Amino acid sequence: MYLAAAEAYLAGMRKAKMVPILLSNRSQAFASVGKWEDSLADAAASLVLRPADEKTWARYRRALEMSKKEAGNDLNTDSQESLRAVVGKALLSNEIDSYTTDNMPVPHGKDALRLKEEGNAHFGRKCYVEAIRAYTLALRARGETSRALLGNYSLCCLHYGANLDAVAASAASIRVFEEPKAICRLARGLMILGEPQLCCDVLATKRVVFE
Numbered sequence: 661m662y663l664a665a666a667e668a669y670l671a672g673m674r675k676a677k678m679v680p681i682l683l684s685n686r687s688q689a690f691a692s693v694g695k696w697e698d699s700l701a702d703a704a705a706s707l708v709l710r711p712a713d714e715k716t717w718a719r720y721r722r723a724l725e726m727s728k729k730e731a732g733n734d735l736n737t738d739s740q741e742s743l744r745a746v747v748g749k750a751l752l753s754n755e756i757d758s759y760t761t762d763n764m765p766v767p768h769g770k771d772a773l774r775l776k777e778e779g780n781a782h783f784g785r786k787c788y789v790e791a792i793r794a795y796t797l798a799l800r801a802r803g804e805t806s807r808a809l810l811g812n813y814s815l816c817c818l819h820y821g822a823n824l825d826a827v828a829a830s831a832a833s834i835r836v837f838e839e840p841k842a843i844c845r846l847a848r849g850l851m852i853l854g855e856p857q858l859c860c861d862v863l864a865t866k867r868v869v870f871e
Contacts, residue, residue: 666816680710699723705832772802803836
């Protein structure tokens with residue numbers, strides 16, 4: 661039952677057009693200001709939705725390389741420990757929060773294309789912070805369906821034991837915009853994968869409180 665549901669959610673995710681483009685574009689904008697962990701997280705999220713895009717794969721590989729270099733890891737050693745450190749930092753990033761404020765109006769779906777074009781224009785002028793802000797607002801305007809599909813797909817994956825897929829999908833959902841259920845699913849997947857410290861760090865950094 662969960663496998664069939666996951667396949668249906670996955671089919672819906674693959675139909676997304678603007679959201680993976682926005683994530684990939686924001687990845688490049690983060691790279692342009694040296695925010696490699698955020699660039700890595702956005703590229704990875706985009707690839708969950710659009711796994712065959714070569715441009716996004718190039719951005720992912722570049723962000724991974726630079727993130728490892730900043731972390732002081734030997735790029736010739738593909739160790740699980742070094743990869744864990746880089747991925748962990750990407751999952752814990754709250755950088756997006758600094759580009760938006762709580763009093764910003766919530767954009768409507770019809771605003772997404774305009775905001776995407778604004779982001780592209782800012783990027784073309786090398787105004788990367790403004791580009792990141794515009795792409796983030798565009799994701800808020802258009803991303804609800806993709807976020808929900810990613811979250812539901814993650815939950816199904818947890819139920820039938822595809823825990824790596826569950827972590828990838830819930831992390832991608834959070835990059836569209838944060839939502840408590842996705843954070844909890846990410847933490848649950850990390851715990852199952854044997855990452856209790858990273859699980860606790862995610863819950864603490866993302867300010868999830870259990871009542």
